[in-house]
Amino acid sequence: MVSQVIVLGGTAGTGKTSIAEVLVDDMKKRKEYEGVEYIEGDSLHPQANIEKMAHGHPLTDEDRWDWLKKVSLTSSESASKHKGLCIVTCSSLKKKYRDLIRETSPGTVFYFVILYGSMELIAERLVERKGHYMKVDMLQSQFDDLELPKDDEPNCHIQYLDNKDFRKINEETLEAVVSMLHKDSN
Ligand SMILES: Nc1ncnc2c1ncn2[C@@H]1O[C@H](COP(=O)(O)OP(=O)(O)OP(=O)(O)O)[C@@H](O)[C@H]1O
Numbered sequence: 486m487v488s489q490v491i492v493l494g495g496t497a498g499t500g501k502t503s504i505a506e507v508l509v510d511d512m513k514k515r516k517e518y519e520g521v522e523y524i525e526g527d528s529l530h531p532q533a534n535i536e537k538m539a540h541g542h543p544l545t546d547e548d549r550w551d552w553l554k555k556v557s558l559t560s561s562e563s564a565s566k567h568k569g570l571c572i573v574t575c576s577s578l579k580k581k582y583r584d585l586i587r588e589t590s591p592g593t594v595f596y597f598v599i600l601y602g603s604m605e606l607i608a609e610r611l612v613e614r615k616g617h618y619m620k621v622d623m624l625q626s627q628f629d630d631l632e633l634p635k636d637d638e639p640n641c642h643i644q645y646l647d648n649k650d651f652r653k654i655n656e657e658t659l660e661a662v663v664s665m666l667h668k669d670s671n
């Protein structure tokens with residue numbers, strides 16, 4: 486059985502964690518995906534990365550490298566233990582980060598759903614969000630690093646967020662994920 490991992494990516498504040506929680510519940514209701522598990526990718530950051538972000542300093546490629554490998558290996562291992570399927574949140578901002586995730590676990594198929602909202606929308610959310618180390622002053626750097634997947638990047642989907650309520654975003658994300666998984670199983 487090939488392991489499959491769904492990566493929910495995007496800048497801080499796009500809703501990776503919130504959407505993953507709903508997505509995993511919705512998928513578990515379907516017999517074919519009932520074994521799916523969810524990993525919070527931010528929980529795999531070393532403490533030094535968290536402190537850096539909390540102090541308002543953006544992560545560099547070097548800071549992110551080992552974390553991305555860990556995201557790849559941990560999610561791939563989880564998929565192999567959970568009927569071949571796992572959901573993981575991980576910003577995956579640049580193409581080379583997504584390539585690293587793929588190349589670190591070559592036996593696993595990674596599907597990237599990159600959440601995208603305008604800076605205005607995401608800034609509003611981060612101003613509202615309380616008790617999180619990632620503050621709105623980090624947003625420009627997140628957008629500077631963001632490379633949305635182009636059409637020729639395999640197994641990627643961009644989920645647009647503007648002018649949609651949370652319910653609609655959750656529904657569209659579920660639909661996109663199911664459609665990517667189905668396309669490969671046919
Ligand atoms: N689909 C959604 N349903 C409910 N709330 C949402 C949804 N998307 C975003 N939000 C709200 O927007 C804010 C940002 O969402 P969330 O923390 O899930 O984003 P994130 O991408 O995981 O952020 P970070 O990468 O900084 O941890 C939160 O306050 C959350 O309540």
Ligand SMILES: O=C(O)[C@H](O)[C@@H](O)[C@H](O)[C@H](O)CO
Binds near residue numbers: 576
């Ligand atoms: O690549 C990055 O810069 C980081 O992963 C961030 O995206 C944070 O982990 C996340 O957004 C926490 O708020």
